[in-house]
Amino acid sequence: MTVEDEYLTARLGKMYMVPSKEVVATSEAADKHLRAFEQGCEEWMSYHAQPHTEEDLEGFEQFVVALLSGPEFKSEKEYESRIQAVRRQFKTTLSKPQIVRAYYRLRDAERIERSPSFERITTKKAVRSNSGVVVITIVTAPGRFSCPNDCYYCPDEPGQPRSYLSTEPAVARANQNEFDPVRQFYDRAGTLAKQGHTVDKVEIIVLGGTWSHYPRDYQEEFCRDLFYAANTFDERLSKLGQKGEGAAQTRERRPLLEEQKLNEKAVTKIIGLTLETRPDHITPAEVRRLRRYGCTRVQIGVQHTDDAVLAYVNRGHDRAAAVRATRLLKTCGFKVDLHLMPDLPSSDTEKDWAMFQDVLHGEDLQADHWKIYPCEVTPFTRIETWYKEGKYIPYTEKDPRLLTELLARVKAEVHPWIRLNRVIRDIPEVSIVAGNSLTNLRQAIFEVLKSRGQCCRCIRCREVRDWPETTDGLRLRVREYRSSSGTEFFISIEGGHRGFGGGATQRALAGGQKATKREKKERKSALRDASAQAEMKAAAKAASAAGGTREERKKAAAAALAAAAAQKTSAPVEVEQEADEENATLYGLLRLRFNDDPRAPSPVFPELSGCALIRELHVYGALVAAGREESSRSLADDRPQHIGIGKTLMGTAELIAAAHGFQKISVIAGVGVRNYYRKLGYCLRVSAANITPLCTLDLCQGWAASAASNLNPGSCTHPCRSSPGAHSIETRPSALKILNPIFP
Known part of the structure; x- marks a missing residue:
């Protein structure tokens, strides 16, 4: 028995896995799906079975030395021109991972100087990290415990966690690593490192069934393993070509809270943890457990707001359950991500439009993030039988334009404080029997918007990403809205208008x-x-x-x-x-919440009584120094993220909270960013049960009174201003003093 077999997370994954060859295909579509999964596994095994020799690596290094022998690249066009010449010289073509590996071997041995322009160009799929963090998806083990319900649209493939198919990229990777969370983390983080990404700030998204229904000891070990994997991962070794255990400094796994404490100072920090569950499983006890695990965002499967549609697909809960879950999570400071499914059986475009209007313009389900999953007929579902019998035909099947038009209307109305993480499920076409099969649906929607002179104002579409503007064009905005028995302030730093149609990346294509x-x-x-x-x-x-x-x-x-x-x-x-104003490039955001009765005792966290809540702080991309000409930008420029945007947003939130009479603020901080808040004067407070660490800051009475009277905290002379926790806006260093605040 190996060391890893002693851990429950490793045992359960292996115990409930079912080899695809042993799965009985119930339909032609299922057989096609399983063959695609087998082929993917074979290709993965073949790729990892072909290590490069030292002679190969030396040849790669000579190629890279020749490539970098000239001046820094000013554009991708210049890079392509030079690499073509080097290919002709060496009469070979190297892949990006091979080039990146050779570059980091040379840099690690100090045989070449660092080339920022090369690193930027060779970062494959830069979208993976130019939102300020890298996102790593980890999938939980399969088994009957993965979900207690039987929704008719939900796939139930043997050997896979409920609702997921083996051909989905993250699930395929989980199968290849036997659902062991540590191996999954090493695999994905190592791949990102080899592609040129910096794996230092990681957001973990946990998928697979209903999290709340897994055994408690499995949940505890699973989250412990996530922090252990981050604490032991070695990005440098991954860039040099090692994988799995070879890219980690292995040691004994410690208890969850100890691994979390270590992660506060680790090289690879987990700055956010997202868990996925059903709205009818959100209770005060469950919320306390989520916070203990380090969770900062919760995905809940609302699916629809029409109770008749939910009942028809055997969802097992109603709209009211989603409303209660959203309110409880927001009241406790969590970020909320709703899953919405248009084109479900018994629904139509009118009902789906009404659903989106409900979540957009009502207070009850005003979420922070959305994932839109148009219903697709897949193998191993009840609706596959319905489709064959003609009982259910998706309206997308009748006319694909219906879905595109619907989602274009929705995106044109999305509020600036919502992020649309997805508009389509990540299911390969080979596993789709019927429904939307347009894998580039987001791009199709952008084309419709552009033809109408419209745009999507969601966070994802406005993120600055790779091409910032000068600081003198930025401003501070505060938007106020009602949500789930509370008042929300969406505080953001924004730039210029980002154009019509597509997402943030399209803005950068012309430079x-x-x-x-x-x-x-x-x-x-x-x-x-x-x-x-x-x-x-x-x-x-x-x-x-x-x-x-x-x-x-x-x-x-x-x-x-x-x-x-x-x-x-x-x-x-x-x-x-x-x-x-509504379509401006986004550089950073903060979500501040005042519960309607903030001083009422909290049934979940007594420490939150009387607190204003900061539910999210996120800084995107980079800035160019004020006064810099656009023409002087180059790929060689570094993109520093830490120049004061976060401090400016925090200071603004504290000012608004004090002006409304609050004397305490609590931040739902990811484990890896606790020290950032400590530097701002916040301290970690732990409940009597030692399970709910919360970052809080006391606003001194003198400061709060002066802010409430004239929004000028500088007039406060309270002695706390010279203490380690002093936090007046004047003490928040910022490179953005030129910002023009705009209040609604």
Whole structure:
């Protein structure tokens, strides 16, 4: 018996795995799916069975030395031109992982100087890390305990956790590592490192069945193993080509809380942990457990808000359960990610549009993140039988444009404080029997939006990513809205308008913020259309107010249109300004919450009584120093993230909280960022049960009083300002003092 076999997390994965060859295919689609999974496993084994010799590596190094013999690359075009010349010189073509491995071997041996431009260009799939963190998905073990329910659309493939298919990338990787969380972490983190990513700030997303239904001892060990894997992972060795245990400094695994404590100072820090469960499993006891594990965000499968649709697919809970779960999680400071499924059996486009309107414009389900999963018919589901019998035909199957049009309408209305993490499930086409099979659905939606002069204002589409602007174009915004028995403040630092249509990355393709002539023309056209629509609405309102005969109403409308025409300038300034404000590039965000009765005793965390809650702080991308010309940017520029954006957002949140009479703030801090908050004066407080560590800060009464009276904390003379926990806005160092705050 090996050391790893002693751990429950390793045993359960192996115990409930079922080799694909032993699975009985219940349909032709299932057989096709299983053959695809087998082929993927064989390719993975073949790839890992071909190690490079030392002679191979020396050849790779010579290639890289020749590639870097010239000056720093100024563009990807220049890089491609030079690498083509080197390929002709050596008469060989190397893959990116081979080039990256050779580069880091040379750099580690100090045989070459660091090349920032090379590192940026060779970072494969930069989207994996240019949101400020790298995301690693870990999948829990299969078994009947993975979910107690039997939703009719949910796949139940033997040997896989409920609701997941073996061909999905993260699940395939879990199978290859026998569902051992440590091996999964090493595998994925090592791959990211070899692709050029810096694996120092990691967000873990745990998928697989219903987390709350797994055995408690398995949950404890699983989360312990996540922190252990991060604490022992060696990015440098991974970049040099080692994998698995070879890329880790292995040692005995310690208890969960000890591994968490070690992670506070580890090289690879877990800054966020997301767990997935059902809304009817969210209870005060479950919330306490989630916090003990280090969880900061919870994904809950709402799926739909129409109770009749939920009952038809045997979901097992109603809308009210989702409302209660969202309220309890937000009241305790968690971030909430809703799963929504259009095109379910018994639903249609009208019901799905009503669902999205419910979660967008109601207070009860105002979430922070969404995952949209259009229903797809897959093997091992009840609805596969329904589809064969003609009882259920997805409307996407009848006309694919229906789904694209629906989601384009939804994305055009999404609030700036919501992040759309997904608009499609990560299921390969080979495993889809019916329903949406458009794997680039997000891009198709962007094309529809662009053709209409519209855009998505969600967080993901506005993140700065790779091409920032100068600091003198940034500003601070505060948006206020109601949600789940509380008031939320979405505080953000934003830049210029990011254009219509696609996501944040598309802005960078032409080299920064500059728009093409076509984009400018489309933008002006869209603004004119918006202005005309506003005028027509005003005219209709005037006609309605006038009353009387039809002729009198027509005259009133005509007069309103004439007045609008007389006041109109060459450009619809007001409409343009509104578009800029809601569609601006996003550099950082903070979520501040005031519960409606903050001083009431909390049934979950008594420590939160009287606290304002900071539920999220996230900084994206990088900045260029103020006054720097766009033309002087180059790929050689480093992208430092730590220049004061986070401190500015924290200071603003503290100011707003103090102005509303709060004297305490609590932050739901990921384990790996606790020290960041300690530097800002926050301290870690632990409940009597020693299971709910919370980062809190006391706002001194003198500071709070002065802030509440005139928003000028500098007038406070309380002695706490010279103490280690002093936190007045003046003590928050920031490179962004030029920001112009905009309040709603």
